[in-house]
Amino acid sequence: MRAIVQRVEETRLEVDEKLVSEINGGLLVYIAVEDDDTEADLEYIFKKVTNMRIFSDEDDKMNLSVQDVHGEILLVSQFTLYGDARKGNRPNFMRSAKAEKAESYYEIFKEKLKASGIKFKSGVFGADMHIHAHLSGPVTILLDSKKEF
Structure with a gap:
């Protein structure tokens, strides 16, 4: 599984030119499922996304997670x-999972976010989306559950 976290x-x-989701302060997270991913891959990416310390503390050091700053996830x-x-x-x-598996993992990821208590919104699976992001930093992190980077 891969993710880009911004x-x-x-x-x-x-x-379709209609607002579906918006967040104020937090993380924009793109996820992709590989054809041979397991729930262990999903769990690894989920934990990284929700616990990664990329927000600044009082000393301007990246030391806080999205949970620590009460941020949101899109x-x-x-x-x-x-x-x-x-x-x-x-x-x-070719390495991307088929739509059925990818959508299933996407839904599981959303369920895990809901259970965690982190405020989140989501895109529409399979839709042609337009995303307007005001990046902070910018800070962009690439994640891969198989550590290929």
Whole structure:
């Protein structure tokens, strides 16, 4: 499983020119499921996202998590994180999970966020979305449950 985590001041997500979700202060998180991922991969990414200390403390040191700052998460499914463009000019997405599995894991991730008490919003699985993000820092972290970076 892969994720891109961005620290944001605010983020809006639209589908068909209609506002679907917005957050003020927190994390914009894109997740992608690989064809051979297990729930252990999901758990690893979930723990990293919710506990990663990328918010500044009183000494301006990145030492606080999204939970510590009472921030929000905007979760977006993004199969293109597994795009491989090493050959040719058109990326292939052969490693991305099929839609059924990816949507199932996306829903499990949302359930885990709900159970954690972290405020979150989400995108629409499989939709063509427009995301307006006001990045903070900018801070952008790449995560991979198989540690390929």
